Each structure stands twice: as C-alpha cells, then as structure tokens.
Amino acid sequence: MTDTPLAPELKSQRFRRQREAEWRRLEALVDKAEKRSLARLSDAEILEIPVLYRSTLSALSVARETSLDQGLIDYLETLSARAYFFVYGSRASLAGRIATFFRRDWPRSVRALWRETLVAVALMGLGALIAGGLVWAEPDWFHAFVPESLAGERGPASSTESLRATLDGTGDGEGLSAFAAMLFTHNAQVALLAFALGFALGLPSAMLILYNGAVLGAFVAVFVSRGLGVELGGWLAIHGVTELFAVALAGAAGLRIGWTMAFPGARHRVDALAESGRTAALAMVGVVVMLFVAGLLEGFGRQLIADTALRYAVAGFTGVVWLGYFYAPRRTTSS
Template structure:
C-alpha cells in the first residue's frame, strides 16, 4: 500500500514538472486580463493563449484518467475554466457593448427595416384618416376608437372649455410620475404586441398599428371640431413624435417576421423566421428605450411645457434627432 502511494506521488510530481511551466504561463496571462491589462499583452502572448488552453485541457484529461493528485486536478479545472472565458469569452466590456448597440447595431437594424417602416407608417396614417373622417361625420364613432381610460373625460360629451383645460398642463407636478408610468406601460404593451404577433403572418401587427392610428385620428377630430386642433396637435406632438415612431418601428418588426413566415424563400420557414426575429429583436431593444423617453415626455414634458409653440419646437427637435440618428450619414464601424 505504501509503495502504491509513493509511486502515485512520484507520477504526480513528474507529471507536474513536465507541464507546469505552460500552466504557470497561462495563469500569468489570465491574471493580466482579469486585472484589466488586456492591452498590455503582446501579439505572441495572444497567439499563445489558445495553445496553452488546449494543452491545459489535455493535462486535465490525463490527470483525471490516471487518478493523479486531487489537488492538481482541482487546480487544472479552475485554470481551465478561467482560460475558457479568456479564450472564448467576450473581449468587450458592458459599456463597450452598449456603445456598439446604440452607435451601430440599433440604427443599422432600423435602416434595414425601411420598407416595413414605410408600410407601418402608412397604416398609422390610414387609420388616423379613416377614424378622423368617421368621427367628423358622426361623433358617436369616437367611442368606438378611443378607450375610456385613455380618453380621461375628453369625449364628445365634454364642453369646449373642459377640453381646452385638459391641454393647458398641470399646475404642479404631483402625480406626474405615476401618470408617466401608466402611459409608458400602455404604449410598451401596444408596441410589444405588435412585434410579438408578427408570427401570425403579421395581420395582428398591422391591425394594432391601424388601431393606434385610429385612436389618434379620433382624438384629433374631436378637438378640431371644437376649434382646438392646433393646441391638441402640440399637446400630442411633444411626445407623439417619439411614441408613434416607436410604435411604427414595432409594427415594422412584426411585419418583417410575418413576411418571413409567409414567404420564407429558399430557407426553411423556421430558419427564415429565426433570422427575421433576430433582426426584429435588435430593433425592439431600442424601441423600449424610445418608449421610455416618450413616457417621460408624455408624463412630464407636456404637463410642464404648456406653451403650444414650445411644444411644437420640442416635437420638431425630436423628429430631427431621431431622423438624423437613424437615417443620417455615419462613419462605418472599424473591422
């Protein structure tokens, strides 16, 4: 028994001596990276890392197969796990990943949906025009398009003075935070549904965008009938530019998925839907951010900025910023 133990120790020592230099070298490289000194690595060290990693895995396999020292096996397992994230893990920090998303990936994904975005905007406008015309012909149509909880008392039964008072903003900011949260949640639900239901051949997505346009058209038609069209337009535009563009992009994402499912082309239907879903999901990641800003503008901006010209100025600035951000010229990412 003693001879077996001595022989096992000798094997472990000999095994370690033959390979320990490579293990220590890999460990030093990992230590540098984990301390944030990735840029200090030479080209030779970077090229050597995968080779050292594979050598360490081989050593671990041999150590396990021959039942060598347990402490050595634990050391090699830990070293291999650390080396895996060094060799195959992301070299980019969270800050860098977010920067790349907002600087390149999201705008590029939105530009890639320009056809679907045009269709989505067209559906929004058609819904607004049809609903506005119907409400102009018969005021009771208003109740078919505008949910009661969103109307907030702004309906054909309200007096003109009451309608005008709802456009002047709050005298104080009490409750505006809760209001912004409610509106953000509602708009996010509409956008996410328009995206998610794209798999049903995009029909529900198109219907949701049409319905969103219809609520807009019905609302404006009511205020126009009372001579308050300009004021209502400013009240809506301060947040509507961002909010409605976000909903249009969500609808475009749903249309892209629905089109891929209906017409997969040379790919299988599943592969086509997966590729479209990945593209659309990138767009939706940014849409959530747009809806957050729209919620802030809706809950705070339009309540605190009460002058109609100022509201239109904020809306124009928002349109310019989003237009340049998504469709303006930009430098290509370095490869």
C-alpha cells in the same frame, strides 16, 4: 481487378476539397477580428465562429487519426489555436457592448426595417384618417374606437373649455397626468403586442397599428371640431413624435417576422426567421429605450412647457434627432 487503397496524397486532397470552404471562412473571420477587433464582426459572424471552430477541430482529429499530410495538420492546428481565443477568450465588456449597440447595432436594425416602417406609418395614418373622418361626420363613432377607460371625460360630450383645460394645464393637473399616463401605457402595450404577435403572418401586428392610428384619429377629430387642433397637436407631439415612432418601429419588427414566416424566399424558413428575428429583436430593444425617453418627455416636458409653439419646437427637434440618428449616411467599413 481489386481496388487499391488511395495514396495518402489523394486522400488528403479529397479531404481538403470537402472541407476547405469552412476552414477558409473561419480563417477570414479570425483575420477580420484580429485586424479590426471583435466589435467589427456582425452578430451573425460572431455566432458563426464557434460552429466553424468545432468543425475545424473535428477535421483536425480526423486528419491526425488517418495520418494525412503533415502540412494540412499543421494548418488546421494553427487555425484552431487562433480561433480558440475568440471562442473561449475574454469577451467585450458590458460597457463596450452597450456602446456598440447604440453606435451600430440599433441604427443598423432600424435601417434594415425601412420598408416595414413605411408600411406601419401608412397603416397608422390610414387608421387615423378613417376614424377621424367617421367621428367628424358622426361623433358617436368616437366610442367605437376609444375605450371608456382611455377616454375618461374627454369625448364628444365634453365642453370646449374642459377640453382646452386638458391641454393648457389649467384644469385638474392630477387628472391630466393620469390621462397622459393611460395614453402612454396604451401605446406601449400596442408596441409590445405588435411585435409579439408578428409570428401570426404579421396580420395582428398590422391590425394593432391600424387600431392605434384610429384611436389617435378619433381624439384629433373631437378636438379639431372644437377649434383646438393646433393646441392638441403641440400637446401630443412633444412626446408623441418619439412615442408613435416607437410604436411604428415595433409594428415594423412584427411585420418583418410575419412576412418572413409567410415568404422565406430561397432560404430555409428556420434560417430566414432566425435572421429576421435578430434584426427585429435589436430594433425592439431600442423601442423600449424610445418608450422610456417618451415617458420622460411626457412626464416633464409636456407639463413644464405650456407654450404651444415651444411644444412644437421640442417635437420638431426630437424628430430631427431620431431621423438623423437612424437614417443619416454613415461611413461604411469593408467587410
């Protein structure tokens, strides 16, 4: 018995079954964009539209060449025309994109990293406790954690009065500013490296965060041993709340990439890394903003505000602002 060609209706049905899921997905994304504006789409959905659009055009070309039913061809032509305007039409303005980043993308990426952020904060605290305890028991441990270029003359051998002068501004103002700038530069470098080295299974990121906490703990131990713990807390917190939070978020971004590299789950490793990379990258753009804010607080707030209680008040206010901005409940919209 010889095979008979498939009827046009059967060919059209099989063709539709093989590709209809992609067409429906593209139609759903276009409907969402038309009804709620392109800003309502996530970054992943925006990147998905061009891929589905090209696939639909290919299907339309095949449908025309093989003379499939006209209803299917009309549907594909209409869908392709609608998607065309989102692929090649005008994009959102730069101001609108920036507003979307601050209003939605950055807070969402930080909330997505909440587990890794807790781990980073715990690592930083652990490093501070270990180093602080060792320096408290044996002051010479200070030099094992704090490089000479960062410590300067602020260490176990410094007098109580010279340490106090670095906090209340009665000492060398130029030297104080240089020390604060070095501390800021150190934290910024740790933040960027913790993110950049996340691909190595997150281990370098974890070690950097742990070390950054150790540096902080060593300094705290020296000042506390001289009865200056409260004053040091105010001096650090006025800009440190923002600065250390930024370091923790950078570490969290690195840990997310490292964890995904090691454990991609059911997804293909490349796809899992692409998704994690987008989340981590958005968070890191925000980390740069936070470091800039911390620099302003360090450069102006710390030097203009000498009262310890007021320093704590400013630090508490910045902490509430950041926590509210990132983690306060938001009204959600249906997808």
